[in-house]
Amino acid sequence: MTAPNTDNGADNSTINCAIRTLCTRDADFTQTLDDLIAWDMVSDSDVEAAVTAILRQVKTQGDQALIALTNRFDRRQVDNIEQLIIGQEKLQQALETIDIETRRALEVAADRIRDYHNHQQQSSWQYQEADGTVLGQQITPLDRVGIYVPGGKASYPSSVLMNCIPARVAGVAEVIMMVPAPDGDLSPMVLAAAAIAGVDQVFSIGGAQAIAALAYGTETVPKVDKIVGPGNIYVATAKRMVFGLVGLDMVAGPSEILVVCDGDTDPDWIAMDLFSQAEHDEDAQAIFISWDADYIAAVHNSMTKLLPEMARSEIIGQSLARRGALIEVRDASEAVELINRIAPEHLELSVADPEAWLPKIRHAGAIFMGRHTAEALGDYCAGPNHVLPTSATARFSSPLGVYDFQKRSSLIFCSEQGASELGKVASVLGRGESLTAHARSAEYRIRDSYKEAQTRD
Numbered sequence: 001m002t003a004p005n006t007d008n009g010a011d012n013s014t015i016n017c018a019i020r021t022l023c024t025r026d027a028d029f030t031q032t033l034d035d036l037i038a039w040d041m042v043s044d045s046d047v048e049a050a051v052t053a054i055l056r057q058v059k060t061q062g063d064q065a066l067i068a069l070t071n072r073f074d075r076r077q078v079d080n081i082e083q084l085i086i087g088q089e090k091l092q093q094a095l096e097t098i099d100i101e102t103r104r105a106l107e108v109a110a111d112r113i114r115d116y117h118n119h120q121q122q123s124s125w126q127y128q129e130a131d132g133t134v135l136g137q138q139i140t141p142l143d144r145v146g147i148y149v150p151g152g153k154a155s156y157p158s159s160v161l162m163n164c165i166p167a168r169v170a171g172v173a174e175v176i177m178m179v180p181a182p183d184g185d186l187s188p189m190v191l192a193a194a195a196i197a198g199v200d201q202v203f204s205i206g207g208a209q210a211i212a213a214l215a216y217g218t219e220t221v222p223k224v225d226k227i228v229g230p231g232n233i234y235v236a237t238a239k240r241m242v243f244g245l246v247g248l249d250m251v252a253g254p255s256e257i258l259v260v261c262d263g264d265t266d267p268d269w270i271a272m273d274l275f276s277q278a279e280h281d282e283d284a285q286a287i288f289i290s291w292d293a294d295y296i297a298a299v300h301n302s303m304t305k306l307l308p309e310m311a312r313s314e315i316i317g318q319s320l321a322r323r324g325a326l327i328e329v330r331d332a333s334e335a336v337e338l339i340n341r342i343a344p345e346h347l348e349l350s351v352a353d354p355e356a357w358l359p360k361i362r363h364a365g366a367i368f369m370g371r372h373t374a375e376a377l378g379d380y381c382a383g384p385n386h387v388l389p390t391s392a393t394a395r396f397s398s399p400l401g402v403y404d405f406q407k408r409s410s411l412i413f414c415s416e417q418g419a420s421e422l423g424k425v426a427s428v429l430g431r432g433e434s435l436t437a438h439a440r441s442a443e444y445r446i447r448d449s450y451k452e453a454q455t456r457d
Contacts, residue, residue, distance in 0.1 A: 017304040019320040021296065023328040024338075036325055037285070037342055039253045039391045043237040051208045051237045058212035063219045069209040074182045081220045086191065086202040094191035102189060109381040110161050110196045116383030117169045120402035132415030133422075141171035142247075142405050144222060146214035147199070148229035149190060151180040151206060157193035158379060162386050162400065163228045163249075164197035170405035175199050176224055178214065180206020207231075211238035215246045228387070228400065249400050253391035254283035254323075257375055258344035258364075260335050261299075263292035265350045265371045271302035273348055276376050278319035279312040285323040287342065289335050296326050336360045343394040346375045365394045419445040 020036075022029060043051070057065040063081040070076050070084060078084060095103065126136030147163040150156050164175050177194055179186065181204040194202055203221060205213060211231075217223030226247035227239060236251050257277035261270055274286040290296050303320070307313050329335045336357065339347060343363035351357065354369035361367065365388030368375050379386045387400035414422060423442040430439030 017300070017307045017317060017320060019300070019303065019324045019326060021300070021326045021328070024330060024334055025328075033325075033327075033338075033341075036287075036323060037392065039283075043233055043240075047233055047237055048241075051234055051241060054208040054234075055212045055216075055238060055241060058209050058218065059216045063221075066205055066209055066213055066218060066221070069207070070205055073207055073209075074180055076181070076184060081218075084204050085220070086186070086204055088195075091191050091195035091199070091202065094188040095195040098188050098192050103192065105381070106157060106161070106189070106193055106196055109158065110165060110193075112381055112383040113161050113165045113385070114169060117166045117385070117402050120166070121169065122403060122406060122408075126411060129418065131417040131421065133418030134411065134413040136411035138409040138411055140407050140409065141173070142167075142225045142407065143172070144174040144176065144224045145172050145405060146176045146178060146224035146227045146246075148206075148210060148214075148227065148231050148235060149177060149179045150231060151182070151186060151190065151204070155187035155189050157187070157189040158386065159229060160190055160193035160199070161197050164194070164199055166385065166400060166402045167228075167405045168198050170402045172405050174201075174222070176214065176222060177202045178205050178210035178229075180204065180210070182206075206235075208234045208238035211235060211242060215242035226405070228404070230387070249387060249404060250389060250393065250397060252387075254285060255280040256285045256287075256345040256390055257348065258287045258289065258339065258342055258346070259348040259350060260289045260339065261295065261350040262332075262352060263290060263295035264352065267295065267298040267302040268306065269371070269374075270299045270350065271306050273350075273374055273376075274299075274303065274320075274324070275306070275310060275316050276374070276379075277346065278316040278324065279310065280315075280319075282315055282318040282322060284319045286320060287325050287327065287344070289327045289329055289338060291329050291331050291335065293328055296328055300326060332357075339364065343389075343392040345388045345390045345394065346378070348373070348375055363392075363394045365389045365397075365399060414445075416445075416447075420447040 022032060054069060057069065066084065067078050067081060071078055122139045124136065124138045126134055128134050145167045147160070149159050160177065167175050175198065177199045179190055179202065186204060191202070211227060213221040214224045214227050224246060228249035230252050239248050240251055255277045257274060259270055259273055270288060274288060277284050278286040288296070288299055307316060310316055327338065329338060339361055340363050345365040346368065347361070347364040347366070348368045349357055350371050358367070366378055366384060368378060378384060385400045389397035423446040426442035427439045427446070430436070430442060
């Protein structure tokens with residue numbers, strides 16, 4: 001789930017649902033699809049130069065840079081760093097003042113997210129070999145994590161829950177949250193979500209300067225071990241630039257949804273599911289696949305009918321026209337081929353027996369199974385994380401989870417006998433690589449009988 005554009009659009013009655021219709025039988029289909037799903041996440045030189053300057057300023061000037069950059073980019077009038085700190089009392093105040101229905105929704109979502117991620121808990125393990133050698137793995141949480149949450153007109157309490165709760169389940173000791181407050185505006189829902197999720201410290205700082213503060217640390221902002229959470233191109237570029245100094249969740253591209261249907265779901269439902277991701281921003285991608293040409297036409301009619309009703313109809317319309325598609329395939333097997341080729345962030349299987357599809361699907365961030373499982377449920381309250389791999393990175397990446405906030409340390413304990421036997425192997429390999437110190441280090445632990453034999457040789 002990525003941060004959307006927040007414009008509300010113009011006169012909805014003038015919006016046209018222009019979306020391309022493709023067919024796998026078309027001679028140019030492969031190239032057309034490649035062009036459609038391609039997304040270049042590389043920043044242009046101007047963005048990179050601006051972010052480089054911001055990172056350098058924060059690294060060298062610390063808190064003073066954060067004050068100056070916040071005043072500049074968020075149109076604030078801040079005199080000292082304390083004005084950018086949102087204390088726990090403000091979080092609790094927000095939680096107590098939001099309406100009961102909203103608070104209940106946040107709490108239910110948080111409970112479900114926590115329950116799901118509790119199932120991801122990993123345990124340390126060991127095993128002992130016959131000679132007494134012990135091998136294993138120790139699981140430990142990260143010490144401190146930073147989460148970035150878009151702010152201002154955009155309000156994403158769900159991002160607070162999705163990023164903070166798995167860290168807490170993993171055992172992270174401290175969670176620091178960065179949320180911009182353009183013109184001083186802060187969403188009470190975001191602050192309430194921070195209280196529910198258990199965020200330790202909150203700073204009203206955004207943009208590349210927030211990422212720099214988390215990565216380098218300042219006099220007031222503590223340095224973290226990992227940064228998670230979505231943001232605009234400046235945030236994404238800053239995350240890329242500090243990777244290695246800190247860990248990252250991912251550098252996310254625009255939101256995506258791929259819906260596959262056998263023709264028996266209400267076409268209005270499908271249309272709205274496609275809209276649910278297209279409304280994020282003009283670069284979001286909504287693709288629909290079916291082997292029923294008449295049903296594809298019905299979905300297009302529903303989209304045309306429903307689009308003028310949408311508050312963000314202009315953004316949806318631009319998204320569909322730029323990157324959307326309705327694709328006719330030959331059959332369900334060809335639909336599976338396209339799923340694995342596109343490797344979507346969100347995949348809806350609106351079919352009679354979605355379970356039967358799972359063994360064939362290799363690449364998808366999250367799979368929504370059945371006609372009643374709208375992707376929007378996953379964004380908010382189903383339980384699994386909505387931070388998902390985009391831009392075909394589901395080929396090698398996974399949703400954010402507890403495992404992203406934990407480290408694995410290998411455990412090795414050699415008995416005297418084990419060290420002697422393994423030393424013989426290490427000796428041969430070390431000398432084979434011309435690393436004599438490696439070999440001799442291992443040889444010192446070899447029992448005398450073997451060392452004597454080596455001497456005689």
